[in-house]
Amino acid sequence: MSDASAEGVLDGRRARGDASRRAVLRHATDLVSVEGLDGLSIGRLAARSGYGKSSIAGLFHNKEGLQLATVTAGRAIFMDVVVEPARQHERGLPRLVALMRNLLDYSRDRVFEGGCFFAAVSADYDSKPGPVREAVRTAMHDWYGYVEAQTRAAVDSGQLSLDDDGIELLSFSLPALYEQANARSLLWGSQRPYVVAARGMRELLLRAGAADAALRSLES
Template sequence: MSTIVEDGRRARGDASRRLVVNHAADIASVEGLDGLTIGRLAEASGMSKSSVAALFGGKEGLQLATVAAAAEVFTADVVEPARAEPRGVRRIATMLRRVLDYSRERVFSGGCFFMATAADVDSKPGPVRDAVQGHLRTWYGYLEAQLRHAVEAGQLALDPEGVEQLAFELISLNNEANGRSLLMRSDRPYALAARAIRERLIAAGADPADLAPLDQAADAASRPRA
């Protein structure tokens, strides 16, 4: 009986944590991680301050849990769907279309959670900056790994330095679309970025037939919102 009661409490605690970090990630995407407070999250989630504090052990614990939750969302929305495609240019195009959609569709109210929070913590050493940096290193590294595989498969014509350079440019185009869209309240930057990404991949040797996901991203961003 005690095990059942303990399991029930753990399940309720996990559900409460998920509820709070979902609110926290959305707030942080707009106001940065420093905008998170126990009181603010208690109000947003309908819980007491003491309950929120007990779940995370303080503001830093809350920030770290929020970063981890946002990373799970990013992986589920961007990386995992692309893995349904074979490794190579088609997977790269799908992944880059997904990352543009993740921002354009406002999975988080402030667009890309990690672009918002990186600007918030980039000059503040500590565990929270390390967590944000760790996710971005993983994302950048994964994109580079996919580009290297495409080179090895003969789908792209790049040397090692060229892979790093192309990965930097592709991520920069996505980041610029995210920032400009938020500032200008327009989807057009996503269409421009999708076309520019497509052209960079073609210049690197990609077969245009493998880049249909980027054409779809540009078309989606060009249509008026309902």
């Protein structure tokens, strides 16, 4: 076999391996959103996905490797659905409002079968030290930091009127409303918590000095 032919075979195998990894991880993120990271195992995922245990073990090596890869995959989907579309809007209040709207829709539309992926994994690993907890902490730290950065940008541009304590409180409160909406919707099987959370977000932003016209997407 020529070098070019060998490289073609290797590229084909790599592409198939990447496709298998993506498919397995999509099943894994859905499973984790329902059962948590502790419920994720190679055997459980094999039964769910239709891939053999040996194939999954070859891709991820062990349970911790699978958990870490699943957190990374969940974060990538969250970024694609919530964060990246918001980046089409101006920094500050327009982007902050878009983030909150996207966030509510992401849970309401069940992008993950069990609602918010990170609500499920945070509950599992908030008090368990180790690499998986650090991966979850990093993802959540970056997300909350991004919300605070947009809040601060809105203040710096005159779109909101808050001091540093107010910025911290608003940046805490907006995601907290979402997290309660996600939890209550799952528990009650109702869409109503998202309506209430959107109303709460809108009221907080109005009190912080936002123009009513900037908050139209949070009216329902």
